[in-house]
Amino acid sequence: MAPYFTSSENHRKSQTRMNQKKQTPGQKKNSFEQAFLAQTTAKGIRKHLLTWYDKFQRDLPWRKNTEPYPVWVSEVMLQQTRVNTVVPYFERFMTAFPCIEHLACADSQQVLKLWEGLGYYARARNLHKASRIVVSEYEGVIPHEYQAFRKLPGVGEYISNAVLSIAFDQALAAVDANVKRVLARLLCMDEPVNISASQAVYQKAADALLSHRFPGAFNQAMMELGALVCTPASPACPDCPLSCQCRAFAADKTRQLPVRMAKKQIPSCHIAAGIVQKGNRMLITRRNPKGLLGGLWEFPGGKVKKGESASAACLREIFEETGIRAENCSFLTRICHAYTHFRIEMDVFVCRYVSGRVCLNGPIDYQWVTKEQLPEFPFPKANLKFMHMILDSK
Numbered sequence: 327m328a329p330y331f332t333s334s335e336n337h338r339k340s341q342t343r344m345n346q347k348k349q350t351p352g353q354k355k356n357s358f359e360q361a362f363l364a365q366t367t368a369k370g371i372r373k374h375l376l377t378w379y380d381k382f383q384r385d386l387p388w389r390k391n392t393e394p395y396p397v398w399v400s401e402v403m404l405q406q407t408r409v410n411t412v413v414p415y416f417e418r419f420m421t422a423f424p425c426i427e428h429l430a431c432a433d434s435q436q437v438l439k440l441w442e443g444l445g446y447y448a449r450a451r452n453l454h455k456a457s458r459i460v461v462s463e464y465e466g467v468i469p470h471e472y473q474a475f476r477k478l479p480g481v482g483e484y485i486s487n488a489v490l491s492i493a494f495d496q497a498l499a500a501v502d503a504n505v506k507r508v509l510a511r512l513l514c515m516d517e518p519v520n521i522s523a524s525q526a527v528y529q530k531a532a533d534a535l536l537s538h539r540f541p542g543a544f545n546q547a548m549m550e551l552g553a554l555v556c557t558p559a560s561p562a563c564p565d566c567p568l569s570c571q572c573r574a575f576a577a578d579k580t581r582q583l584p585v586r587m588a589k590k591q592i593p594s595c596h597i598a599a600g601i602v603q604k605g606n607r608m609l610i611t612r613r614n615p616k617g618l619l620g621g622l623w624e625f626p627g628g629k630v631k632k633g634e635s636a637s638a639a640c641l642r643e644i645f646e647e648t649g650i651r652a653e654n655c656s657f658l659t660r661i662c663h664a665y666t667h668f669r670i671e672m673d674v675f676v677c678r679y680v681s682g683r684v685c686l687n688g689p690i691d692y693q694w695v696t697k698e699q700l701p702e703f704p705f706p707k708a709n710l711k712f713m714h715m716i717l718d719s720k
């Protein structure tokens with residue numbers, strides 16, 4: 327089924343095609359009628375959705391006002407992350423950095439520490455960089471001009487449209503995974519929602535449907551509907567404000583939509599990491615700020631080679647990364663963790679420092695720390711999964 331809404335260009339093309347075909351009266355609605363129906367339907371959708379949102383929206387800390395800074399922080403945190411996970415992070419972040427100047431002045435370690443466990447750390451690094459640009463180039467005022475805002479680090483189409491619509495009432499449709507799912511069902515769109523090639527199609531549909539009077543509320547309402555009612559596994563259609571307009575509901579296709587392309591199996595990687603003890607201190611290293619988990623601290627380690635034991639890999643990696651010799655590798659635990667494109671199984675060992683001065687190859691910094699100091703440093707989630715075993719040890 328074609329989407330209800332077409333751009334004026336597509337509309338003209340379809341009109342021409344229709345004019346070329348011979349139509350029997352009443353067989354097909356004429357284009358004026360179709361456009362009228364589409365607009366009526368769009369109006370109905372906007373009205374029902376906004377009324378529902380007004381009544382049922384969740385009370386979330388970033389909805390207390392529409393100041394651009396908290397809106398921006400929340401939207402960055404919410405990318406690929408659930409609302410319930412974000413709430414405590416957002417509150418801690420806003421307490422530590424209540425305005426953009428505070429964030430700009432902060433140390434990158436402090437920013438990463440507040441982001442610890444939230445994942446996708448490039449978001450935090452980019453937000454931090456962007457805050458410094460806003461302060462140095464825009465006197466601390468977040469630019470509301472599309473091109474200027476879009477140029478800031480980490481600001482893509484979704485973030486720009488979400489922030490500018492919510493904070494500045496600009497008519498820009500924000501399309502995230504929730505919105506795509508709602509659109510796919512509402513308009514019976516069968517373009518796979520998880521491939522970038524279909525992003526433009528969903529953006530176009532969202533642009534056509536957007537309320538120009540209340541763009542911020544409309545965008546949030548679409549996302550809220552996707553999160554609360556039009557959920558992935560079991561959409562609550564009888565409770566949905568759009569059930570009368572929903573094509574998938576009418577066609578009993580809500581379970582078939584949205585279409586998703588089968589994902590490739592993600593590779594798995596065997597890692598060994600070592601807690602190297604020297605007296606009451608242990609060695610931690612800091613990852614290069616560029617790349618995966620950039621700027622975070624971790625216990626040294628790396629990939630286990632084919633045919634190598636995990637304990638041997640642990641000692642070899644410690645030596646290769648830090649130049650120090652360790653021994654007495656005793657197994658502590660195995661943890662599993664999934665990233666977006668791969669998963670790891672990490673064998674963690676406790677070992678004893680033997681000799682050598684730290685000479686880094688890969689990491690950009692190191693510290694010998696006591697267990698009491700560990701919570702001061704931002705670590706990746708995989709390390710946090712066994713951190714309690716160190717902190718609880720005597």
Ligand code: SF4
Pocket residue numbers: 508511512555556557561562563564566567568569572573574575580
């Ligand atoms: S009627 Fe059902 S499938 Fe359609 S938008 Fe509402 S919840 Fe989603």
